[in-house]
Amino acid sequence: MKIGELVKRHGVSVDTIRFYEKQQLLKPSARSEAGYRLYSEADSQRLAFILRAKSVGFSLQQIHELLQIEDNKNQWQCSDVKDKVQQKLTEIARQLAELSQFQQALQQLDEACCGGSISATECSILTALEQGSTVKPEQHTGEQHNKEHN
Numbered sequence: 001m002k003i004g005e006l007v008k009r010h011g012v013s014v015d016t017i018r019f020y021e022k023q024q025l026l027k028p029s030a031r032s033e034a035g036y037r038l039y040s041e042a043d044s045q046r047l048a049f050i051l052r053a054k055s056v057g058f059s060l061q062q063i064h065e066l067l068q069i070e071d072n073k074n075q076w077q078c079s080d081v082k083d084k085v086q087q088k089l090t091e092i093a094r095q096l097a098e099l100s101q102f103q104q105a106l107q108q109l110d111e112a113c114c115g116g117s118i119s120a121t122e123c124s125i126l127t128a129l130e131q132g133s134t135v136k137p138e139q140h141t142g143e144q145h146n147k148e149h150n
Contacts, residue, residue, distance in 0.1 A: 001038065001039050001040075001044070002032075002036050002037065002038065002039070003017055003028075003036070003037050003039065005039075006039050006043070006044060006047065009044060010044070010047055010048065010051060012047075012051070017047070020047070020050060023060055023064070024064070025046075025050055025060065025063060025064060025067060026043065026046055026047055026050065027043075028043065029042070029043055046067070049066075049067070049070065050063055050067070053066055056088075057088060057092060058084075058088060062084065062088065065084060066081070066084060069081055069084075109124075109125045109128065112124045112125070112128070113125045
């Protein structure tokens with residue numbers, strides 16, 4: 001099959017397939033006399049493998065490693081594959097913890113800011129980011145507030 005059929009079958013772009021070829025994850029089985037890339041059913045299955053591995057969060061490097069195992073199954077053990085999954089789970093747990101910290105910090109920034117119409121020179125978010133300090137809730141005096149509205 002030509003690249004266009006592979007694109008339609010898997011819902012990816014030609015650029016995606018060419019990118020995977022450049023990353024040496026996929027290669028056409030042959031070329032036509034006109035120079036078109038030709039893909040076999042095995043190539044289509046390999047692309048499906050790549051896309052499924054990507055959909056569960058594996059990086060291109062990790063997919064490359066999984067494909068090496070896939071291509072030489074008799075030289076590997078099931079535990080080798082499981083190790084790859086466990087490594088990915090550990091990585092995701094670390095990323096989730098980091099995202100949770102980001103969320104907490106952003107929540108503090110959000111809660112400390114009045115979000116009002118006063119000048120951003122008084123904004124606690126900008127102050128905290130400039131100074132690297134903890135966020136203190138904005139406390140605008142009645143004078144500042146009244147000055148804005150008069």
